[in-house]
Amino acid sequence: MPTLYSNEASGNSYKARLLASFLNIPLDIIQLDLQNGEQRGDKFLAINPQSEVPTLVDGDLILGLRRNPADITEEALITNWLAFAASWVQYGVFTARAIVSLGETFNGLGTTSTEQTLREAKIRGEKSLQILDQHLGSVEWLVLGRPTIAYIAVFPYVALAPMGDISLEPFGNVTRWIGRIRELPRFIPIDGLDDPLYLRTDRIT
Amino acid sequence: MPTLYSNEASGNSYKARLLASFLNIPLDIIQLDLQNGEQRGDKFLAINPQSEVPTLVDGDLILGLRRNPADITEEALITNWLAFAASWVQYGVFTARAIVSLGETFNGLGTTSTEQTLREAKIRGEKSLQILDQHLGSVEWLVLGRPTIAYIAVFPYVALAPMGDISLEPFGNVTRWIGRIRELPRFIPIDGLDDPLYLRTDRIT
Numbered sequence: 038m039p040t041l042y043s044n045e046a047s048g049n050s051y052k053a054r055l056l057a058s059f060l061n062i063p064l065d066i067i068q069l070d071l072q073n074g075e076q077r078g079d080k081f082l083a084i085n086p087q088s089e090v091p092t093l094v095d096g097d098l099i100l101g102l103r104r105n106p107a108d109i110t111e112e113a114l115i116t117n118w119l120a121f122a123a124s125w126v127q128y129g130v131f132t133a134r135a136i137v138s139l140g141e142t143f144n145g146l147g148t149t150s151t152e153q154t155l156r157e158a159k160i161r162g163e164k165s166l167q168i169l170d171q172h173l174g175s176v177e178w179l180v181l182g183r184p185t186i187a188y189i190a191v192f193p194y195v196a197l198a199p200m201g202d203i204s205l206e207p208f209g210n211v212t213r214w215i216g217r218i219r220e221l222p223r224f225i226p227i228d229g230l231d232d233p234l235y236l237r238t239d240r241i242t
Numbered sequence: 243m244p245t246l247y248s249n250e251a252s253g254n255s256y257k258a259r260l261l262a263s264f265l266n267i268p269l270d271i272i273q274l275d276l277q278n279g280e281q282r283g284d285k286f287l288a289i290n291p292q293s294e295v296p297t298l299v300d301g302d303l304i305l306g307l308r309r310n311p312a313d314i315t316e317e318a319l320i321t322n323w324l325a326f327a328a329s330w331v332q333y334g335v336f337t338a339r340a341i342v343s344l345g346e347t348f349n350g351l352g353t354t355s356t357e358q359t360l361r362e363a364k365i366r367g368e369k370s371l372q373i374l375d376q377h378l379g380s381v382e383w384l385v386l387g388r389p390t391i392a393y394i395a396v397f398p399y400v401a402l403a404p405m406g407d408i409s410l411e412p413f414g415n416v417t418r419w420i421g422r423i424r425e426l427p428r429f430i431p432i433d434g435l436d437d438p439l440y441l442r443t444d445r446i447t
Contacts, residue, residue: 046344046441048336048398051432056394058430112317116324123325125350128333131253139251145330145366153358161350189261193253225263227256236251 039095040065042081047071053091114180118187122194125168129161131194133201138229138236162203166211169195173210177217184221192218199233244300245270247286252276258296319385323392327399330373334366336399338406343434343441367408371416374400378415382422389426397423404438 041057041064043050057064069075069090076088084099085092093100100109128144133155135143142150142158169191172179179187196215198205205212218224229235246262246269248255262269274280274295281293289304290297298305305314333349338360340348347355347363374396377384384392401420403410410417423429434440 045433048339048402048432051398052394055398055430055432056391058428059389059394059426061428116321119321119325120328124328124332127329129350134253145334145369146362147365149362149365151358153356154362157351157355157359160352164350184264186261189257189264193256193260197253221264223263223266225260227253227260228250 038063038065039093040067042067042069042084042090042092042094044069044071044090047090050091053093111181115185115187118179119190121165121168122187122190125161125165126191126194129158129163129165130198130201130203132158133162133203134194134197135201137202138200138233158201159203162198162201166195166198166203166205166208169214170208170210173214177214179214184218188214188218193227197227197229197233200229200236243268243270244298245272247272247274247289247295247297247299249274249276249295252295255296258298316386320390320392323384324395326370326373327392327395330366330370331396331399334363334368334370335403335406335408337363338367338408339399339402340406342407343405343438363406364408367403367406371400371403371408371410371413375413375415378419382419384419389423393419393423398432402432402434402438405434405441 039062041050041053043054043066045068054064054066069081071090075081076090081092082088084094132142132144135141136150136155136158141148142154146154176182178184179191181187192215195211196205196218205215219226219230244262244267246255246258248259248271250273259269259271274286276295280286281295286297287293289299337347337349340346341355341360341363346353347359351359381387383389384396386392397420400416401410401423410420424431424435
């Protein structure tokens, strides 16, 4: 029986439990005490270094939110990165660029954004660059060992992060990945890749 | 030749242009002046009522960010809603619930969230419920006319929105959709569905 590391109050864990129930797949559910940091303890970290629930363990297969096991479909592996683009990238480097260079978030908030919105976008932006940089330390193309739509989804706003006053310099693996993309046949650039200040009119000083 | 409604500074438009270039697909590119609201003008609204770029038009096929044309793959249709869950739902109702009922955002910000973070989560939450409610006015199961993982991804945090002080009452289509899901065979609930206050210890008063 597959084991699901879960938490009662976690809606994401609930999604896994709910789907298993609908599909009539019995699960051995192990509750993690997230409030007391059990997900960051050595025992669980050995199972999922990203210390996130839900995590499904079925024999050799370990499925976590951002795990990339070998025996999962190509679509699912790519979808992982599309989700990363739609969440971390969108509410991080995308939002910072929009506020700093375009003057609003373009992110569902209309004109209600504040300095705090920008601070939070930068926090998420830096963290997503760390996640990406760590990942790109061992792979060349994000996923599947070759160019896919995953890098098309992730690359543009990551590469434009300096337009949001987020430096790419600390992230050597990301920078080299951007370089590899730019050298692909038929690559086309976007304004701002080489001049992060091109739209700036002192929107943020 | 397919027509792409695009904007030079839009990174999302750039993704479409970049992919077309890599795949060697020629495009007839029409620039929209987003700063002056051309995307909200009658001419473009007739093409894409969601007034978003990029929008690809190829004969009868119109592909926009959240369009659901008939002749697109099932995976792509489902992925649209997984992206909605990872973006609008995650940074809206999810975040509001986390702050109000769990005391932090659980959303990449650590403990730096403020009242402003909650305000913005509520704005996105309300808007995403509007988007969903409008969509569910004409369909029963989000996509493909049957239950898919799309509703598993979207349903939990939407249904738990009241835990983040976001009422579902104005959204009758969403409420009825939640009801349909709850009546499915082998449905299992999560704490908070019927008692939004169950975790509250005056974290936000």
